Amino acid sequence: MSELATKYDPSEVxxxxxxxxxxxxxxxxxxxxxxxxxxxIPPPNVTGVLHMGHMLNNTIQxxxxxxxxxxxxxxxxxxxxxxxxxxxxxxxVAKLASEGVAKTDLTREEFLKHAWDWTHRYGGIIxxxxxxxxxxxxxxxxxxxxxxxxxxxVIRVFVKLFEKGLIYRGVRMVNWDxxxxxxxxxxxxxxxxxxxxxxxxxxxxxxxxxxxxVVATTRPETILxxxxxxxxxxxxxxxxxxxxxxxxxxxxxxxxxxxxxYVEMDFGTGCLKVTPAHDxxxxxxxxxxxxxxxxxxxxxGTIAEAGGMFVGMDRFDVRRKIMEDLKAADLVEKVExxxxxxxxxxxxxxxxxxxxxxxxxxxxxxxxxxxxxxxxKDDIKYVPSKFKNLYRHWxxxxxxxxxxxxxxxxxQIPAWYLPDGSYVVAETEEDALVKAIEKTNDASxxxxxxxxxxxxLDTWFSSWLWPISLFNGxxxxxxxxxxxxxxxxxxxxxxxxxxxxxxxxxxxxxxxMGKEPFHNVYFTGIVRDKIGRKMSKSLGNSPDxxxxxxxxxxxxxxxxxxxxxxxxxxIMYDDSLCEQGRNFCNKIWNALRLVxxxxxxxxEQPESARLAVDWFGSMLNRTLAEVDDLMGKxxxxxxxxxxxxxxxxEFSSWYLEIVKPAYGSxxxxxxxxxxxxxxxxxxxxxxxxxxxxxxxxxxxxxxxEEGESIMIAELPKPGSVDETLLARFEEAKEIIxxxxxxxxKKQIANKTPLTLNVEGSLPEGMLPxxxxxxxxxxxxxxxxxxxxxxxxxVGATQYSVPLSEQVDPEEELCKLEADRKHYEGFLxxxxxxxxxxxxxxxxxxxxxxxxxxKEADATAKLEAIDAAMKALQNx
RNA sequence: GGGCGAUUAGCGCAGCUGGUUUAGAGCAUCUGCCUUACAAGCAGAGGGUCGGGGGUUCGAAUCCCUCAUCGCCCACCA
Numbered sequence: 037m038s039e040l041a042t043k044y045d046p047s048e049v050x051x052x053x054x055x056x057x058x059x060x061x062x063x064x065x066x067x068x069x070x071x072x073x074x075x076x077i078p079p080p081n082v083t084g085v086l087h088m089g090h091m092l093n094n095t096i097q098x099x100x101x102x103x104x105x106x107x108x109x110x111x112x113x114x115x116x117x118x119x120x121x122x123x124x125x126x127x128x129v130a131k132l133a134s135e136g137v138a139k140t141d142l143t144r145e146e147f148l149k150h151a152w153d154w155t156h157r158y159g160g161i162i163x164x165x166x167x168x169x170x171x172x173x174x175x176x177x178x179x180x181x182x183x184x185x186x187x188x189x190v191i192r193v194f195v196k197l198f199e200k201g202l203i204y205r206g207v208r209m210v211n212w213d214x215x216x217x218x219x220x221x222x223x224x225x226x227x228x229x230x231x232x233x234x235x236x237x238x239x240x241x242x243x244x245x246x247x248x249x250v251v252a253t254t255r256p257e258t259i260l261x262x263x264x265x266x267x268x269x270x271x272x273x274x275x276x277x278x279x280x281x282x283x284x285x286x287x288x289x290x291x292x293x294x295x296x297x298y299v300e301m302d303f304g305t306g307c308l309k310v311t312p313a314h315d316x317x318x319x320x321x322x323x324x325x326x327x328x329x330x331x332x333x334x335x336x337g338t339i340a341e342a343g344g345m346f347v348g349m350d351r352f353d354v355r356r357k358i359m360e361d362l363k364a365a366d367l368v369e370k371v372e373x374x375x376x377x378x379x380x381x382x383x384x385x386x387x388x389x390x391x392x393x394x395x396x397x398x399x400x401x402x403x404x405x406x407x408x409x410x411x412x413k414d415d416i417k418y419v420p421s422k423f424k425n426l427y428r429h430w431x432x433x434x435x436x437x438x439x440x441x442x443x444x445x446x447x448q449i450p451a452w453y454l455p456d457g458s459y460v461v462a463e464t465e466e467d468a469l470v471k472a473i474e475k476t477n478d479a480s481x482x483x484x485x486x487x488x489x490x491x492x493l494d495t496w497f498s499s500w501l502w503p504i505s506l507f508n509g510x511x512x513x514x515x516x517x518x519x520x521x522x523x524x525x526x527x528x529x530x531x532x533x534x535x536x537x538x539x540x541x542x543x544x545x546x547x548x549m550g551k552e553p554f555h556n557v558y559f560t561g562i563v564r565d566k567i568g569r570k571m572s573k574s575l576g577n578s579p580d581x582x583x584x585x586x587x588x589x590x591x592x593x594x595x596x597x598x599x600x601x602x603x604x605x606x607i608m609y610d611d612s613l614c615e616q617g618r619n620f621c622n623k624i625w626n627a628l629r630l631v632x633x634x635x636x637x638x639x640e641q642p643e644s645a646r647l648a649v650d651w652f653g654s655m656l657n658r659t660l661a662e663v664d665d666l667m668g669k670x671x672x673x674x675x676x677x678x679x680x681x682x683x684x685x686e687f688s689s690w691y692l693e694i695v696k697p698a699y700g701s702x703x704x705x706x707x708x709x710x711x712x713x714x715x716x717x718x719x720x721x722x723x724x725x726x727x728x729x730x731x732x733x734x735x736x737x738x739x740x741e742e743g744e745s746i747m748i749a750e751l752p753k754p755g756s757v758d759e760t761l762l763a764r765f766e767e768a769k770e771i772i773x774x775x776x777x778x779x780x781k782k783q784i785a786n787k788t789p790l791t792l793n794v795e796g797s798l799p800e801g802m803l804p805x806x807x808x809x810x811x812x813x814x815x816x817x818x819x820x821x822x823x824x825x826x827x828x829x830v831g832a833t834q835y836s837v838p839l840s841e842q843v844d845p846e847e848e849l850c851k852l853e854a855d856r857k858h859y860e861g862f863l864x865x866x867x868x869x870x871x872x873x874x875x876x877x878x879x880x881x882x883x884x885x886x887x888x889x890k891e892a893d894a895t896a897k898l899e900a901i902d903a904a905m906k907a908l909q910n911x
Numbered sequence: 912g913g914g915c916g917a918u919u920a921g922c923g924c925a926g927c928u929g930g931u932u933u934a935g936a937g938c939a940u941c942u943g944c945c946u947u948a949c950a951a952g953c954a955g956a957g958g959g960u961c962g963g964g965g966g967u968u969c970g971a972a973u974c975c976c977u978c979a980u981c982g983c984c985c986a987c988c989a
Contacts, residue, residue: 626949
C-alpha cells in the first residue's frame, strides 16, 4: 500500500475519481434486460449557479441513484437545464441595458441572438458544479428545455391540446408592468404594505335629486372606468337601492346598482364601485352581470381616450387631480388613512396595474382528474405524505393555466393570425399556411400574410413534459427508451414547486403517456441558515457550495447536508454539519490506515478476536437490514446515521480495538481476512452517501483491474443476526464501561491492569473481550464485595474493582441510595399497575406478563442493591 | 380570512396504528486523557416529564377537544 497521510485530503481524490468514472462511462445507461431505475433531474436554470438547495436536492438524487446502481438495477439519472424564460430574459435585458441597449431597440431575432449568446456563455456552469458534488448523471444525455427535441415536443403538445379543445384563447386580468410594458406572472408581483387613503365618494342616485350613496375606494382615478355599483343583497341599509341607477361622480355616467354577496357589508360603507377593466374582482362581477368594461389606461399607465377626461395624464397625477375636482364639486364625504397591500413589479418596482388582456389557457379540469386519482391511490407516493393534502386541495380547486407570456425567450406560440383576424394553430409555418388556406378558402394566401403570435409559452409548459420529452416520448411515443425508462422511479424536488411542476408533470404523464411519470416524489426541505432565515442573495447568508466543497470535501458536505435533512423538514444549515461530515471522512480514512498497518502471521486466532468477528458480523447484518428498511421509506438521514454509528462506534471503537494486536505483534490471518471483508462491506454501504472517499479507499483495500469501481460493486445484502450474541455483547460493553468509569474517577491509567470481582455471572462467553477491553489481569467470582473495591452494577449483577486505597463508604452508599430510589419508584409504578384489577383484566396478556417481568427484575435489582448496602454498612 | 403542519434534552431531530424496563440517538456541553489509526481524536458523565389546560382509557409523548406560539399554502376587503 502507498503511504497514507494522517489526514484525508479530498481535493485530489475527488477530481481523480470523477474523471475515472467519466472515462469508463460508469454513469451511462442504456436499455437492457435489467430492472430500470430512473430519476430525471429537476432542471436548474440554465444560466444559474449552484446554491444550497441544489446541493441538498442533488445529493439526495445521487444517493438514490448510486444505491440503485449497486443493487444491480440499470440506474439512470438524466441531467439537463431549463431555459427559465422570465429570469433569463430579465438577465439579458439587464445586461443589454447596462450597455445602453433597450430591448425595444432590437428585433426579436437580434434579441434572441443575444439571449443565445448569454446561454452559451453561462449555460451549463451549474452542471459543471454538480460534477464537483459527485453527481452520477449520465452526461451523455444532457438536455435543455429549448433544444431541438424538447422544443418540437412542446410545439407538438400545444397543437395536440389545441386540437383536443383543451387550449383556448381567453381574456384575463394580468399583472401589467407599465414601466416594462409587459405582463408579469403572479410570482413576479411583490405585495408591499403601503400607507394610503380610503376615499369616500358620493354617487348621486339617478332621478332622486339630493339622494346619494357613499362608496369607499383607494383608487379614485378608476371611477373613469366604473360601470356599476355593487351592494350586498342582505344589506338592509341599501335594499331601497334595488333596481335604481347612480351617477358616477364627475364622469356623469349612469350605472346600475347590482347586488352580490361578494361585497362585505362591514367594510367601508358596504358599497363597492365596480371597475371591471381594472380590478380582478370587479372583473369577475363584470362577467357575472354582463357589465361593460372600460379600459381607461394606456399601456404606460397614462389615461387613454376611453377615460374621457385627464387623457394622457399619469395615473398618480390623476389621483391627486381628480380628488381636487371631486372636492370642488362637493362629492367627497371624507378621506381616511388606510394601509393596504400594493403589488409592485419585481423587475421595475413599478406599481402593478391589473389589466385585461388576451392570453392562451389550458383547460385543467379533465387533466386534473386522473392526476389527483394517481396520488390519492398512491400510484404516485408522496414523501412525506402530508403533501398529499396540499396537492388535493389545489387539484380540486384548480384554475385554468395561463400559458402565454409576453416574452421573446422561450417557445413561441405556434399560432398564426390571418389577415381576417382569425388564427390557425400548427406545428410549422408551412402547416399553418395549409391550414389557413383550408380555413379561408383563399388559395392566394402566402406565408407573408401569416403573422405568428409574438408571445412565448410559460416555462413550465416545457418542463411539465420533462420525464417524457427526455426520452423523446412525445415525438416518438413508441421508442425503446421511453418504453424502458418510463415511468421513472423517483422524483426529488422542493415542495414550493409542487403545483408549478410536480402536479403538471403528473397531468402530462397521464395525458400523453397514459401512465404516471414517476412512482415516488421525495420533497426536500428548504435550506435555511442556522437562525432559520431562508438563504438568499440579498441577506448574504448563503454559503458558496463550491467553497464548502473546498473546505470540507464533497463527501463531507454531502454528509453534513444529509444528516440534517429529514424529508419535508427545512434544514437549518450550519458549517458544523459539514465539519461532522469531514470528521467522519477522516475517521474512515484513519481506520484504513490502522488496518493496512497491521502485519499478519500464521498464528492462532485469539478467542477475543473470534468473538469480535462473530459479533460484528451480526451487527453488520442488523444494520444492513435497518438501512434497507430506512432507505425504502426514504428516511435517508436516519439511514446515514445508522451507517455512521456502525462505522464509528461499533467498527472503529469496538471491533477494531478488540482485534487490534498487541503493539509490535502480527495478527492472525483469519481475523485479518475478516477485517478486510468487513471494511469492504462497510465501504460499499457507505459509497452512495460518500462516493469519493469510498472509491479511494476501496482501491487501497485491494488491487483492482482498470475499469472496476466500487460504484458498480454489489451492495451488501443483510444476512443472519445472532440476537443472543448481540445482547451478551451489549452487556459486556456496559461492564467494560463500568471499569473505565472507575479508572477515570480514580485516575488509573489504561495501561495498569486491574482485577474485576463479580458477584454473580458474566455474560456467557464474553470474558476474553471484557478482559482485553477493560485491561483486566484477573476476573474473580466473589460472594461479597471487597471493602477496598469500587463497585458498579450491570443489570442485577454487581461488579467491583479492588483498589489499593480505601473507598469512601459514604460515596458508595450515596450511589447505591440513588439507584435504590430509582428502582423503587419504578417498582411502585409497576406494582400499582398490576394491583389495578381493570388493568389485569383488560390489558393483553403479553403486556401483563411484561409488567410481571418488570416487577421481578426490579425486585431482583433492589435485593442486590440492598445486599450491597448492608454489606457496606456492616463494615 | 380559509386550509395544512408543527411544538419532545442547549441545537436540529426520531419515537409508525396508545403498553419491551418511569422518553432515544447525533451535535454541543462537562470531566479526564497527546494511550504507538485518527485531538477532525480517545474514554467517561450530565441533561428533557414530551408547549399550557381539559378529556377518552386499565394505561397517552402517542387518540380527542381547547388555548398559545411558530411555519407553510391559498385567497385577499374595494
